[in-house]
Amino acid sequence: MDHFLYRDGVLHAEDVPVADIAAAVGTPFYVYSTATLLRHFTLFDDALNGMDHLVCYAMKAASNQAILKTLAQAGAGMDVVSVGEYARARAAGVPGDKIVFSGVGKTADEIRMALTGGIRQFNVESEPEMEVLNRVAGEVGAVAPITIRVNPDVDAKTHAKIATGKSENKFGIPIARAREVYAMAGAMENLDVIGIDVHIGSQLTELAPFELAYAKVAELTVQLREDGHNIRRLDLGGGLGIPYARSNEAPPLPTDYGALIKRTVGHLGCEIEIEPGRLISGNAGIMVSEVIYVKSGEGRDFLILDGAMNDLIRPAMYEAYHDIVPIIEPAPGAEQAPYDIVGPVCESGDTFAKQRMMPRLNAGDLVAFRSAGAYGAVMSSEYNTRPLIPEVLVNGDQYAVIRARPTFDEMINRDTIPGWL
Numbered sequence: 001m002d003h004f005l006y007r008d009g010v011l012h013a014e015d016v017p018v019a020d021i022a023a024a025v026g027t028p029f030y031v032y033s034t035a036t037l038l039r040h041f042t043l044f045d046d047a048l049n050g051m052d053h054l055v056c057y058a059m060k061a062a063s064n065q066a067i068l069k070t071l072a073q074a075g076a077g078m079d080v081v082s083v084g085e086y087a088r089a090r091a092a093g094v095p096g097d098k099i100v101f102s103g104v105g106k107t108a109d110e111i112r113m114a115l116t117g118g119i120r121q122f123n124v125e126s127e128p129e130m131e132v133l134n135r136v137a138g139e140v141g142a143v144a145p146i147t148i149r150v151n152p153d154v155d156a157k158t159h160a161k162i163a164t165g166k167s168e169n170k171f172g173i174p175i176a177r178a179r180e181v182y183a184m185a186g187a188m189e190n191l192d193v194i195g196i197d198v199h200i201g202s203q204l205t206e207l208a209p210f211e212l213a214y215a216k217v218a219e220l221t222v223q224l225r226e227d228g229h230n231i232r233r234l235d236l237g238g239g240l241g242i243p244y245a246r247s248n249e250a251p252p253l254p255t256d257y258g259a260l261i262k263r264t265v266g267h268l269g270c271e272i273e274i275e276p277g278r279l280i281s282g283n284a285g286i287m288v289s290e291v292i293y294v295k296s297g298e299g300r301d302f303l304i305l306d307g308a309m310n311d312l313i314r315p316a317m318y319e320a321y322h323d324i325v326p327i328i329e330p331a332p333g334a335e336q337a338p339y340d341i342v343g344p345v346c347e348s349g350d351t352f353a354k355q356r357m358m359p360r361l362n363a364g365d366l367v368a369f370r371s372a373g374a375y376g377a378v379m380s381s382e383y384n385t386r387p388l389i390p391e392v393l394v395n396g397d398q399y400a401v402i403r404a405r406p407t408f409d410e411m412i413n414r415d416t417i418p419g420w421l
């Protein structure tokens with residue numbers, strides 16, 4: 001459920017007509033709903049009620065500081081995957097002890113900055129990383145709290161580019177080698193081994209893979225405790241999927257996911273962390289774009305939008321589906337026609353949808369891409385020297401631009417010309 005609904009025939013973001021924002025900031029742009037962000041965070045938080053827990057928002061999904069602050073004020077921690085994200089979270093007011101550092105390639109510099117700045121834990125992904133962490137912690141006179149990310153060899157049944165829990169993926173250490181690697185970590189002077197981490201992929205639309213993975217983590221917890229490790233925290237990752245095609249998808253609910261967590265690891269007395277990204281911000285954002293031209297092609301009509309693959313890359317990169325709806329609600333039974341919906345970028349990959357049934361649209365009409373709040377703005381680029389599009393946050397009947405569109409001068413002046421030219 002989200003707060004982008006038609007009211008009196010026009011699409012609203014909470015209480016604000018989307019067309020009003022378009023008139024003020026120009027298209028294309030992203031708009032996020034505070035109520036939807038908070039609703040989704042609270043769903044997770046409530047689903048873990050009765051267990052000591054922290055919901056760490058995986059901020060790579062949408063990392064504008066206004067979004068981070070909204071969630072942090074509601075009690076969220078953050079999962080970061082680079083020191084840039086760490087700095088951004090801190091700038092948004094998130095304390096270090098609520099920030100978890102994940103990622104397969106943390107550099108010594110990144111580790112040093114997070115250690116000296118304050119960090120809840122490092123989720124270590126390999127033995128060489130463990131050695132660097134131990135060395136850097138020694139250099140700065142700190143003890144680094146760690147979990148080790150285990151790869152449970154579970155098929156997440158999701159898109160290959162976002163599956164992370166199979167043995168052939170680059171993530172974590174094979175669960176079969178976990179006891180050996182934990183023993184190495186336990187012997188390292190500057191590490192405090194506090195728990196286990198697992199994250200098997202993104203956009204999971206069934207609970208069964210989580211159940212398999214968490215059962216393996218539970219078993220490992222018992223073994224590691226027998227080996228003498230004080231395992232007291234389990235980071236169970238993120239990955240719960242969202243419905244992109246509203247009409248025919250119903251992924252599992254956070255409540256059922258919470259029940260699964262209690263069932264599989266609840267008896268262990270560990271503090272639970274989860275790292276949802278997509279399910280918190282995905283349906284809390286839409287991308288709004290204007291139809292520039294309606295072009296009749298050979299046997300097909302194209303809707304050419306002012307938004308493009310550089311603004312929302314998911315269709316080009318993951319063959320992702322997004323519901324695309326007109327800002328003006330079509331009359332019931334309105335005539336529909338199939339369109340190829342494309343952007344202006346000079347490659348055929350810049351296609352959002354093929355032969356999508358839409359009400360008849362004209363140049364100047366506005367459309368909204370639903371479920372664009374996760375892995376949307378954060379993955380945008382300036383390809384074709386197109387400015388990064390603005391981000392807007394709505395809260396009830398108020399809205400604010402939370403990232404402005406850069407001017408062409410700002411973009412162009414970032415280049416520097418060498419002296420020999």
Ligand SMILES: *Cc1c(COP(=O)(O)O)cnc(C)c1O
Nearest residue numbers: 058102202238239275276277278
């Ligand atoms: C990407 C990622 C997440 C978030 O995944 P979602 O599918 O957005 O919930 C959580 N943890 C780690 C380690 C990740 O890499």
